[in-house]
Amino acid sequence: MTIRSLLVAAALLSTPALAQDAGTPAPADAGAKPAPQKSETVKATLKDAQGKDVGEVTMEQAPRGVLVRGALMNLPPGEHAFHIHETGKCDAPDFKTAGGHFNPTKKQHGALSPKGQHAGDMPNLHVGQDGKVQFDVIIPDLKVKSLLDKDGSAVVVHAKLDDYHTDPTGDAGGRIACGVVEKAE
Template identity: 90%
Template sequence: MTIRSLLVAAALLSTPALAQDAGTPAPADAGTKPAPKKGETVKAKLKDAQGKDVGEVTLEQAPKGVLVKGTLMNLPAGEHAFHIHETGKCEAPEFKTAGGHFNPTKKQHGALSPKGQHAGDLPNLYVPQDGKVQFDVFVADLKVKSLLDKDGSAVMVHAKLDDYHTDPTGDAGGRIACGVVEKAE
């Protein structure tokens, strides 16, 4: 045991990162980089079929995709499909005016599809009993600018979960909340 202890001690003392004094603070600028320039950002304020506020989703352009962040409330507990739809129109109660999923590359639905997935396919939301959910999702190969085409786009929450493979909707059920994608102020 003594030899093993000596070897461990020698290894620790010869490794600069492990031998540093934990009580000495690092310089103020050590390891910090300036914050990246904020990309173009759009938002969607979601409402349910009765016009009740359900929260907000922001979509920010990143170098190779879009960061989708949201804070939602007043949703039924359980798993819910979450998608970007092709038309920026949310007429209650069924929200069918939002059209199908945002799919400019004409792929099949679902992350499990061997033929790719719609650009608007997002992961399911898991809503706890209090009806509130917060999330950050990164969507590769999506551009904020494409969401602002002549007919716009919308963010949608569905009644059921997305099975990630049934084309064209993931067997997600009815549409329970919708928000038109608009330029952020």
């Protein structure tokens, strides 16, 4: 089973509302069922240190968190940490202007941390030999609105994998791609 399949399966199991019909407007004679509301969506277009496009990530408000979807390319093959960072600024070449991990609840880093994890911690990405990866993942208990605070937020891909426990970064290495989170049009 691929990483993508595992992430999708985990998301569906942890958030049953995603597996339900999002709703189709009912015919006029079927009663007064309101049309579904468009959920809040943001996006980040990621670039590498040379300014080369590496793809886009969208984040959509879901009933129990945020659904993160992405298609990335032009990345080094292998495992890479993937996080939301606290500041919406991506100055190359090191992207340190994105600040630390998005962590409004002041928890420790990593899915394996007994004290919880940062709201911006996400599963590692497995980039294929072709430099591409696609993914869907749910970040529970996160609100899209919180990513658009006064200093914004950014999505960052790291050089190494996240070990899921070393605080504060997961020993993920340097930042190799970054994108500022913005409202989707």
